[in-house]
Amino acid sequence: MTTLVIVESPGKIKKISSILGAGYKVVASVGHVRDLPGRELGVDPASYKPSYVPTERGKGVLAKLRKEVAAADQVILATDPDREGEAIAWHLADALRLKQPKRITFTAITKEKIREAMAQVRGIDYDRVRAQEARRVLDRLVGYKVSPALSDRAGHALSAGRVQSPAVRLVVDREREIRDFQPVKHFGVELLLPIPGHWPENPKAVWRAQWDTRPHLVEGQEYLVDRGLAEQVATVRDVQVTRFENAFANRAPAAPFTTSTLQQEAGKRLKMKPKRVMDLAQKLYEQGAITYHRTDNPNLDPAGIEAIHSYAQSAGLELAGKLRTWKAKDGAQEGHEAIRPADVTALRAGEDTDQQAMYELIWRRAVASQLADARYAVRRVLLTGAVQGLSVRFIGQGRKLIDPGWLRVYGQDEPEEGDQAEPVNPIPKLEVGQGVRAVDARVLDKVTKPPARFKQSTLVAELERQGIGRPSTYAAILENITSRSYLIEDKKGFLSPSPTGEVIRDALVGTFAFANLDFTRELEDQLDMIAEQRMTYDQVIGQTWALLDRELGGLRQSQVNLPKSEHACPTCGAALRRRKGGKGFFWGCSAYPECKTALPDEKGKPGKARERKPQPEPSEHACPKCSKPLLHRVGTGKKGPYDFWACSGFPKCKASFENSNGTPVLDGAATR
Incomplete structure (x- = not known):
């Protein structure tokens, strides 16, 4: 008995076949096999019923699949576990005329997940199909x-x-x-205060406190814009400790990756665009290295949590005190778990450096999500002083990492361009009522920034x-x-x-x-x-x-004037359009097929047409093979200079001959 299993991607065939073993044949639909027609709406205005036609690739795929279906005892549709995968399964069932089609889904290409799926064969979920349709x-x-x-x-x-x-x-x-942004110049003051036992021997041994401008703002003001007042406050040197707090702060890890957060974090850490991220994740999924990468659920399933807990204990990593869960975004479908390594004990996966970097990021995020909080010692101090009868206060805050927790695995986030890393502010132990003399103060010239x-x-x-x-x-x-x-x-x-x-x-x-x-x-x-x-x-x-x-x-x-094309066809004057072809972008005439002008794309603008070398004139010498005139070809190519005679009947006749003093050497044999 032969069971035909149809998946979407050819990249999954080898891995799934090795898991299912004898009696199963795994083939791929290569994604969608049908779609709405390309040159018409394809939806009936009365019934809203769509009309589907095989895609160009789908025609050949369906022809092959029909032969496979005819030779199989049963067919199982194992397309991806999202709505699009459900729709592809329906298209396959309809186009292949499968009666009572059987459907399975799995969120990772592992022996456990696939065997579990084979034990839970179901029909097609037509509600999900209609949603995708x-x-x-x-x-x-x-x-x-x-x-x-x-x-x-x-x-x-x-x-x-x-x-x-x-x-x-x-x-x-x-x-x-x-x-439209209007920058606002505003001011602050920073006090520099000594660290006892280190200053003045080390002039850099200082900590900082910032002037709290809020009590000095005019009603309705958000920023202090009086530089004169800031310069006055910057003359303060003697201040008193009004409040001093020693505390601890915890920082929890982020949730495991969803599709969106993977694209965001890989963009920040790996400098990859979303399309590249999804291509790499697809490869890793097909290899069985990660769970399904199209998900909006930030939580792991129980098996994933258990696997990470087991690994963390064996690796000496401290786990969180209680099970971590995260609230999904509004509207999330939460159809399957967050992205994680299929086998957390595999510390490396992927066939090239980019895949390996992507896997490592996914691995670190998933493992870190289950570990203990990072723990910081935090000091806060409130200083008060006066200048020319004006009471002022300064706030200092510093923190020190005392237990990295999940940061051991995931590391610190790097600041975005334009942001600054949080400075270390080593506030010494102070007592309430203690007087402190600043070693310096400086006015901070600030300006509001537009949104990025x-x-x-x-x-x-x-x-x-x-x-x-x-x-x-x-x-x-x-x-x-x-x-x-x-x-x-x-x-x-x-x-x-x-x-x-x-x-x-x-x-x-x-x-x-x-x-x-x-x-x-x-x-x-x-x-x-x-x-x-x-x-x-x-x-x-x-x-x-x-x-x-x-x-x-x-x-x-409407009165909106839409922009005319900036670029006119040099041949007929019609608008040029930027198009994508098999070898990248190019510019083609909008009057095609009447005008077939095409220009290369140069940084988003039409480039110059490539000049074609003029064809040599037909000579009086006839090709001894087909009797058509020979052409004398002289020039420089990729392999250097050339000088020979060739048949004008090329490519049907490929005869060519050496040149001797401007005459072809017709000795009965082609020489090239």
Whole structure:
């Protein structure tokens, strides 16, 4: 008896086959095999029923799978355990005409998880399929209804998307906050006080206290802007200890990684973009090194916790005093556990250095999550003084790590660019009422800073905070809007909007509800409700379709002038469009196929057309093989200078001959 197991990725076949053993054959669908048609809406306006066609790759995959299905005694669909995987399973069952299709899911490619899955065969969850189908149809409605309307107004191709457009809006709005920001100069004072027994022998043996400006602010003020007052306070030298506290503070570890937090942390620690993060995590999952990497649940399952506890005890690491749990973000599906190593005793995994670095980050975060808090000794001191009848107070605070706890495994976070690491402030033991004389004081010139531009990792964090889209889609969204040059990424990774991105934002906001952050979040909730049988597919699609139709009329009446293409085709004058081909980006004429002009992409702008060498004129010499005229080819190639005669019938005739004083050597044999 042969059981055919269909997974999504070919990378899983070898590992799963070795676990299942004889009697099983594992094959891959290579992701989606069907989708909505490419050149039409593909959704019936009366019934909202989508029409599916095999993808270009899917045609061949389905043909092979039909033969495999015919030869098997039973078929099990083992696509990924998320909604998209459920939808792929349904597409396979429908396209392959499987009766009563069998479905399994597993969150790690390990012997334990796969055997557990095989013992829990179920049917397809059609509610989850409909939720995913609704997501795909909603994306299609926005893309196919709004994008052409924008393009018609602009005269060249522009794109709108249910999630991509709110993402662009976030960056545009942040950029405008930065432009409109008015810096405020304000002032503080820092006292430098001696460490007994070390100063003055060591002039650097000082600790610091900051002037508390709050009692001196005018009502409504947030910052102290009177430099004269700050200079006056900076003359204080003698102060008295009014309050001194010795305390302890604990710092708990962060939760194990979800999809979103993995993208954020890998961006910060490994300097990787979300797409690269997801590609590496996919490879590690396929190798059986980590659990499933598309998840919004920050908690581990009991088996994962038990494994980490066992490892920590064997490695002499102190565990937390009680079981750690974390609250998921609002709207999280929590379908399966957080990301963790499949085998925590494996300290290294991955086939190259990037995969290994990713695995190590995941391993450290998961293990650290179950360890004891880091513990600090904290000292706080309140100093009071007076200057010219004005009472002033200074606050000093310092802390010292006394037990690293989970930091032994995960380490300290590095400060973001522009931030400063927390300074060490070695406050000595003091007594209340004790007088202290400062060795110096200085006025601190400060200025308020505008909000920071987003990077891809911080934009991911904001999208999640706003409840826009799903973490598993963030990498593709960012790839889309940066590749279309709606957002520009500088050398340091900071994102800013292009002029096109800004005008698209203005065309959509106030006209289309999907550009509003609240609406997008509520739509995500409605997709969840379909999966939970609290709303129907028809309800969600119907109300959104009707809304879009009304809003399209508003776009036609709006006064927003969409940007025309900056780049005209040098051949016919039509707009050039930036496209992505098999070898990267290029610029093609919007009048294609009438005009086939194509230019290389140079840093987001059209480059110069590559000059083609003129063909040599046909000669009077005929090819002895096919009788077509020979061409005299002279020039310099990758291998150096060349000078020979070749048949003009190339590539059908590949005859070539040496050159002798401008004449082909026709001795009956080709020489090249």
